[in-house]
Amino acid sequence: MPTPNTSKLREVPAPQTSASPVVRAIDVGFGLVKLSVRDGDGDGTTIINFPSIALPADASAVRTLGTRRRDTFDVPVNGALYEVGRDVGLAQAGGSFGRDVTDEFYRGAIYEALTKGALRYMAEAGDSRIDLLVLGLPVNQYNDAKRRDYLRDHYQGDIDVGDGKTVSVAKVVVQAQPMGGYAAIDEHFDELNAVITKTGGALDPLPSGDALDDLAVLMVDPGEHTLDWLLIQQGSINPKASGAASDAGRHRVVRAVQESLGAELGRPLGPAVMPKVNDALRLRTKVKLSGVAHDLDRYEPVIMSVVEDSVNRMIDGLRDAHEIIDLVVLVGGHPERYRDVLTKRFPAIPVFVMPDSMAANVRGFQMIGEALAEG
Incomplete structure (x- = not known):
């Protein structure tokens, strides 16, 4: 599997100028869609999110009633319109309707509606053309080249995002979701070293971010539906010890x-x-x-028994590679209980929860994309 130069990926690039390529990132999870959009002054990006819910659009007049317009868009998928966005819960009837948690999620109508919804937010922020778009996949899906190819083919080109608006995407890069968190570790280097010092194991505080390339780092991403993990050794993914457990989030x-x-x-x-x-x-x-x-x-x-079972499934999937792990880094929307279980299981290995862990992957995707565009 070709791997990027992760030393370069972790370098924080300079703010984009007007001549810089437009780079954006989308992380479609089973619970939330996280994305980068142009910030208010237009000099950089900010991260926003909305629920991973896409509902058949309601064309009735009832939808327009109320004191304000809800923050959603109707986007076209296969000849139908789906409502997506930050206020989509106001259109929801029932807790799970509008979601898709199957392994074919990446090629279904809901995924497409959510991705087009993210692109619509980018268009509303002023980007009708994107030079490089970074998309993420769960680890088990990323390992399938056909799925990566599908996303690249499907989201390159002119994308209709509804209401007569189009976003032109010149190039798509697909990453395994936890790789984004790995790329973003340098943003929180002092906090990481504080955890390393507190743990008191064999790992000493790191002198710089480049030292991560000398370690075996286990990236753990407990999501809404899956538990993903990547073992990264010397900056490269170890595919045999990386994987995902479904219904473990x-x-x-x-x-x-x-x-x-x-x-x-x-x-x-x-x-x-x-x-x-x-x-x-x-x-x-x-x-x-x-x-x-x-x-x-x-x-x-009850909660801890579920988390412990999920962690056990991950450890089994590591195939004894847990013996060589130097550092565990947690990303995702709810990592605290997984941290507690992992700390108890491996008390000498630092277990670091990324600050603002929910957005860690998409922040890293943005950094990866900017580094690739500059290269």
Whole structure:
């Protein structure tokens, strides 16, 4: 597998000038779409996100009622319109409708609608042409060359993003999702060294980001549906010790809590309850059902059993390569419990959670793209 020059990729490029290529990045996850857009002053980029939900567009007049227009767009896919965007939850009826968590996600209508929605946000920010677009895939899908080729072929060229607007994409680069987090490690070098020092294992604080190329770094990305991991040795991916476990992410945790709560209440809880349980777990608040508030703290053993099982599946997939790991770096939207399990399993290996971990992959994609465009 060809690998990029990761030393160069981790260099933070200078701000783009008006003559610089326009580079943008999209990370379509099962839970959220993360993307880079032109910032307000036009000199750089900022990261935004919206839910990974695409709903058949409602053309009725009811949609226009309210005190403000919701922040969504109707984008065309296969002759139909799908509503996507930051306020798409206002159009949702039921907790899981509008999502796709299958292994064919990358080539389905929902993925296409979400990607076009991200491109539409870029167009609204002022970019009707993109010189280089970086897209991400889960590790198990990235390992399939046909899937990488599909994304490159499908999103290069003129893309109709709805309402008569088109985004022209000159080149597409596809990356494994956790590789973005690896490229962005240098943004948080001091915090990383603080964790290394606190761990007190064999690894000494690193003198510079270039020292990462001498290490075996395990990138772990617990997402909404999958748990992805990449073993990166001397800046190159070890494909035999990298992989993904399906149904090993946030969705499984939420489902386990919901099933336990339903069993305690003596009634099944439908898909509309799942977002409420998810929000309550994230915010550590009670979930309100039928006017009654339920404390979810008592389900912590259930949560940890799910996380521990997922980590065990990853360790099995590493094929004994955990013996050579120098550093573990966690990215993704909810890494804390995975950090706790990994720290307990490997107390002498530093386990570093990237700050703003949810956006770490797309930040790294942006850096990778800028470095490739400059080269």
